[in-house]
Amino acid sequence: QQQVKQSPQSLIVQKGGISIINCAYENTAFDYFPWYQQFPGKGPALLIAIRPDVSEKKEGRFTISFNKSAKQFSLHIMDSQPGDSATYFCAASNRRETSGSRLTFGEGTQLTVNP
Amino acid sequence: NAGVTQTPKFRVLKTGQSMTLLCAQDMNHEYMYWYRQDPGMGLRLIHYSVGEGTTAKGEVPDGYNVSRLKKQNFLLGLESAAPSQTSVYFCASSRGYNEQFFGPGTRLTVL
Numbered sequence: 001q002q003q004v005k006q007s008p009q010s011l012i013v014q015k016g017g018i019s020i021i022n023c024a025y026e027n028t029a030f031d032y033f034p035w036y037q038q039f040p041g042k043g044p045a046l047l048i049a050i051r052p053d054v055s056e057k058k059e060g061r062f063t064i065s066f067n068k069s070a071k072q073f074s075l076h077i078m079d080s081q082p083g084d085s086a087t088y089f090c091a092a093s094n095r096r097e098t099s100g101s102r103l104t105f106g107e108g109t110q111l112t113v114n115p
Numbered sequence: 116n117a118g119v120t121q122t123p124k125f126r127v128l129k130t131g132q133s134m135t136l137l138c139a140q141d142m143n144h145e146y147m148y149w150y151r152q153d154p155g156m157g158l159r160l161i162h163y164s165v166g167e168g169t170t171a172k173g174e175v176p177d178g179y180n181v182s183r184l185k186k187q188n189f190l191l192g193l194e195s196a197a198p199s200q201t202s203v204y205f206c207a208s209s210r211g212y213n214e215q216f217f218g219p220g221t222r223l224t225v226l
Contacts (some may be wrong), residue, residue: 004157006218009155041184041220042219043205043218044217046214092211095212101146101148101163101209101211102163103215104160104174105158106157108155111194
């Protein structure tokens with residue numbers, strides 16, 4: 001059972017455009033929502049993360065928007081660049097559990113930014 | 116610092132064979148994890164460990180065993196490989212509930 005649903009599965013954007021990836025979760029106990037970026041042949045790496053006490057977090061061109069009532073969060077990449085072409089995973093965890101370090105990942109979105 | 120390293124990088128097994136994947140980290144992290152990555156399914160947690168000598172089941176533990184005899188190492192074993200275990204395996208480590216650092220992965224094919 002996938003507790004975190006991610007869409008779209010793939011996304012093609014022109015250089016300079018905005019890339020938007022969406023995730024929805026079911027478990028209302030989740031309280032930590034990171035996004036990981038993975039380049040081909042590499043392991044995922046943390047890109048940005050948010051906690052549910054804020055509705056938005058921005059780091060450079062990357063922004064997470066969080067809607068607690070809708071149980072949804074999204075990643076926005078402004079001024080998308082070819083170097084942003086990668087697979088992006090959303091994830092969630094419940095840090096209050098004894099196994100609170102466990103992450104539940106979405107299915108992944110393959111982003112291609114055309115020059 | 117090498118971070119998280121995985122051995123081997125690639126492996127081909129025949130059905131029924133066994134093997135062990137080795138993960139090592141030099142960041143003195145307490146927590147370590149094994150994931151498998153399959154197309155369209157994201158990363159799924161197989162087993163994890165919250166400290167030396169401890170292990171726990173994740174989302175998809177069947178057919179795998181793990182051991183954490185030393186803090187810096189986390190071993191993943193397949194006792195009798197099956198084609199359904201063809202996947203890319205990632206090890207990760209973290210300091211508590213913080214950022215997880217991933218290794219480069221092991222691509223396993225079971226024929």
